[in-house]
Amino acid sequence: MKPDRIKWALLGGGADSLIGIVHRIAAGMGDDYQLTGGAFNFDFRKSQQFARELGLDPRRIYANLDALIAAESALPAAERVKLVTVATPNYLHFDMASRLIQAGFHVLCEKPVTSTAAEAETLANLLKARQQVFAVAHTYTGYPMVRQMRGMIAAGAIGPIQKVAAQYYQGWINAVIHDPVKRKTVWRLDPAKSGQSSCIGDIGVHAFNLLEYTTGLQIEQALSDIDTLYPDNSLDVDGTVLLRLGPHVKGVLCASQIATAEENNLTLAVYGRTGALKWAQENPNQLEFLQEGKPLTLLKAGHEYNLPPARAATKLPAGHPEGFIDAMGNLYRGVAKAINGQAVDAGAYPGIDSGVRGMRFIEAVLRSSRNGNVWVKL
Amino acid sequence: MKPDRIKWALLGGGADSLIGIVHRIAAGMGDDYQLTGGAFNFDFRKSQQFARELGLDPRRIYANLDALIAAESALPAAERVKLVTVATPNYLHFDMASRLIQAGFHVLCEKPVTSTAAEAETLANLLKARQQVFAVAHTYTGYPMVRQMRGMIAAGAIGPIQKVAAQYYQGWINAVIHDPVKRKTVWRLDPAKSGQSSCIGDIGVHAFNLLEYTTGLQIEQALSDIDTLYPDNSLDVDGTVLLRLGPHVKGVLCASQIATAEENNLTLAVYGRTGALKWAQENPNQLEFLQEGKPLTLLKAGHEYNLPPARAATKLPAGHPEGFIDAMGNLYRGVAKAINGQAVDAGAYPGIDSGVRGMRFIEAVLRSSRNGNVWVKL
């Protein structure tokens, strides 16, 4: 029998928030959660108003995180919120996540999990002796064919890896970067709000995460050349990173926010000794499988021939496209299983280690460019 | 301010039902509905069990439709379920829908809306003097780029239409049709459960519906050649239909369930005097716009350049794929607006007339083939 629905709270993600609706739809996809409360907005009245619209009990809507922790902790265990999603602005992630962990909540945290690698390591240390679930919203790992790719590589489908290539090209910063006023006012290019990095921190890290997620390898060193395009812009809007993974495996990661008119062009190619696998986010329900001397094979979501983690990540029959929110839904399903004590695959959701790795990557890339495009260890 | 959430009940769609989860996710996408009750299963205990899993009030779970109508009608208006989704087996649609209409409920009915055109006309007549919303789950009309196609054609983007072509190819019946036992036992090929038609009734009608939805034209006559493949199989598993629309417009509609290994290959092409539009369900977030003497244009979902109905049907920024459930979600959002008395575009959801048209088409196709591949008027 299905376990009771997990009581769930949301920090941020108020009425007009895109990320809020994504989390709420995603969490609802498996009948695993009951949205119980949260703090949706800095403005408490807006938060309460939104709660009314959602039909939530107003007593579970809090003015801030302190109030949430205090009140929820005082409730009997069966009543209490178990999972809290942190979908607030980036600079709040570390503080909120660390307090939630310490207060005993399971946490799903938006990305980037922290502002620095040191903070991410602090979270990792906090979590060490605990049984709490901590997930990072690396949504792309929730796509079924990304999970298929990870599974096939682990099963040896392409042999030992010899080359990797990832790309994440967007163009939206192009629309603001060339205007001296706009580039000073857009939050993404403001270090106070956005953190150390724009391009690598926002999207490059997704490509990095997918590379490590699908290959099972760790990127050991990075050499980067980032670009801010204008001297009065301090954050990277473009960067290419040479990679060295394990012994004898090289690779490249290309990221840009000034790849004009690109939408969300995230691609991944992993070449092994006997074959290769290629995936593209804008056409997410297929996976190219290249094999030495054989025809190209296109695996598609929704088929019995896929591996169990990919099959479990698909709700509909083959040919019925699932998308980005469905991918996020798979993260929530994995988290629910873990909270409910069910066995989960290591790929079911990205944990704090993926957060630590991601922050180390961002810092390594920035240091490499700052120091004259030299190799930096992660 | 957002209206209160609409109380909503579901008939069918119990625990293991695919269509149930699709409807529940879709209805949740806009924060418009509150799942309040229903009758999920013929077996009342299973229904109750599922309600417990969903955290629903057990008093709103009913043994059957009669009980639901009686109990809900007795509640004060503000408490009462307003929308009922009919997701039961096909043969029950007409009976349930007509009783719900007469009891004053808004209805969203799975497709096919009835078993015969006459029944669909009966529903249409019932609805004539009423203000109730009645929607048919022609999910594909909810895709943003289908709505863009409809809007562009209406706006004259391709000039007067001169040729249409639709195709809906699936392969799944191939796996059962060649085995004399299986083809006798699969429900889709059993007229008692499936109705008059398999291929045209299940999928051909979707292609028909999209043709009329996007072009604004009516198909006036059809000449078909259907195939049952084996003499002991009574239902069509393949059919090609010559079409005549308005004056001087011809077309073709190809449907098959024995297009081996095809998944859900639904495509639409409409040719006008100055250009053409082409859409494919398996790659739903783009629309090909061909123009005489100009380069091919690919419109994609999530952009400001799209028409309002397409923009309103997209939740995420360009490049973040949305899929089949998102399309269904757009139908629910249109229905919610209509229930809440907001102005809705005629394309916001397919109404009973699309149900009537679809049933007439199915019957015309069957009659054409039965009578020796002759023209039959719709």
Added chain:
Amino acid sequence: MKPDRIKWALLGGGADSLIGIVHRIAAGMGDDYQLTGGAFNFDFRKSQQFARELGLDPRRIYANLDALIAAESALPAAERVKLVTVATPNYLHFDMASRLIQAGFHVLCEKPVTSTAAEAETLANLLKARQQVFAVAHTYTGYPMVRQMRGMIAAGAIGPIQKVAAQYYQGWINAVIHDPVKRKTVWRLDPAKSGQSSCIGDIGVHAFNLLEYTTGLQIEQALSDIDTLYPDNSLDVDGTVLLRLGPHVKGVLCASQIATAEENNLTLAVYGRTGALKWAQENPNQLEFLQEGKPLTLLKAGHEYNLPPARAATKLPAGHPEGFIDAMGNLYRGVAKAINGQAVDAGAYPGIDSGVRGMRFIEAVLRSSRNGNVWVKL
């Protein structure tokens, strides 16, 4: 050792002729032919001028076919032209081909091979007792992946065929048909120059030919609905044809010259009991292989895994696109082998039977529509 180059003459295809350059490049691709002479133009002086530009011996340039036959026949066998390509306007094909056959020449004739099925049958009868090679320029049969498709179907790769679908959509007539003057003056719509049919005769017949070429089946009956779009236009510019092949195999062939802004969109899909094969002319170097329950396979030209006829039809390594002229080149290579007495596969070039079949198809389609969209046997 390679045989001596075959002496070759060209009728039509003068200086500004597109079809002429295509034939000359194609014939040169295998080092099989020596362009020796011909009659390139109705105007003898233009013909001579063109010969000078090509560096040809002026004595082998003739004022007309009579002169060519007379002079060449008088030469010693080793000097004599062996193959004559007929690339003149359509209405001359039958007359020229029949005289060339009777004079003992091998012939490669542009399509349509004749103006009527009766004429094509006359040519077939003329050829019956002779060893002469007669080829029809159904160029698309020369594409390597079309040959792969034919070979795989013959080898049982998709099992017994149960459904076929072909489409040939062009848009160029749209640019002239809506103008009352233009539609009276374009040669393609003038029955005196173009023959009985425009759309079916020019392009539908290619799709027909490919269906029979790849499947090895014969289309037994056709039911069509053609469209002339305007009452004062006598030739079809659009037509859809229901097909019946062998017992229990149905299909459809869609052709149009008013599919606005389509270029040369010829596609072919053949569904068998265990799989399917799909090919598209605008992306000719790949072949989709669908199999029940297995991932989609994309075969590409230039690989060892292809069958011998496909391998023999590729000159370059995989990934180096070959195109339309390369396909025509493969027809010429097949003809050369046949002339040189080497064993050739039945698919090496389309013979007079494909010409007869094609003309019968055209006439059946026209008759079907003329008689009220009834079944007509081929």
Added chain:
Amino acid sequence: MKPDRIKWALLGGGADSLIGIVHRIAAGMGDDYQLTGGAFNFDFRKSQQFARELGLDPRRIYANLDALIAAESALPAAERVKLVTVATPNYLHFDMASRLIQAGFHVLCEKPVTSTAAEAETLANLLKARQQVFAVAHTYTGYPMVRQMRGMIAAGAIGPIQKVAAQYYQGWINAVIHDPVKRKTVWRLDPAKSGQSSCIGDIGVHAFNLLEYTTGLQIEQALSDIDTLYPDNSLDVDGTVLLRLGPHVKGVLCASQIATAEENNLTLAVYGRTGALKWAQENPNQLEFLQEGKPLTLLKAGHEYNLPPARAATKLPAGHPEGFIDAMGNLYRGVAKAINGQAVDAGAYPGIDSGVRGMRFIEAVLRSSRNGNVWVKL
């Protein structure tokens, strides 16, 4: 009136040579050349034998280059070979090209034009005061949509360039590199036959050439990380190169011969301030044009809307694929025009400067990796 056909000789490219047939078909495409003689093979008898097969005058077949130069130079100008194509093994290119230039012949030289940048500069110096045509077989510049891309960028279609990305992935070396014996015996990995570089020298340089050809920019600095995969293999089989072009323009060039099972995956993306252009060799007849805030546009070969250099590089109507040999044919047509004294666009064929640039790039890449992945100026 068309000029007389240019007498043309071929060095290398004998009977079984792939590159030979490519050159002969390509040269024949425009009726510009007359293959007159050459030295096809180190073995003079094989060379003579091949000439007999081609029907060439045996007196114009030479034992070696000295003989060719001596004999041809002694002929009257009108009889004499004008253009010589050098299609011999790489290590012979420089010696042959320099002697041919000095003897007054026009030259089309296979790529790499020399073994070192210094040699290429020597050729450039030799050519300075001469009117002779010298072309390098950078075949990809002959594709119509590459020429369209060049023309559109020059015309400002995408605004000032801010980012470039090129990729050339092949997989064929993977099949030999992992076998200790094979990797010692394949000519491509043997420095004596192949030169300083395998991956960058053979394919990376094509990507480099296309970047400079289409953008009109010069790559000023390169920082590379190459890979030989095994310590006992001395030549690069993979390499990624960070690029800096002009002021404020960065880019990346990725090349690999161990991208397992890739065929000939050469792609190019150029991002400007208002738009972007993307081209892929394996689908060469289309060009993606991205524009800020507008739908994606796909330009296709064969249309009037293309620029003159692209239109001139297409022989067939839109929708009739042209391929690799057609691209090479466009180089030959440009060379013929130049030889005949007609005005040619600077993009008509790649000259010695593209050879010099390419060799400098190869050497810069090698030096960068050798010196620890540092920036090297070209």
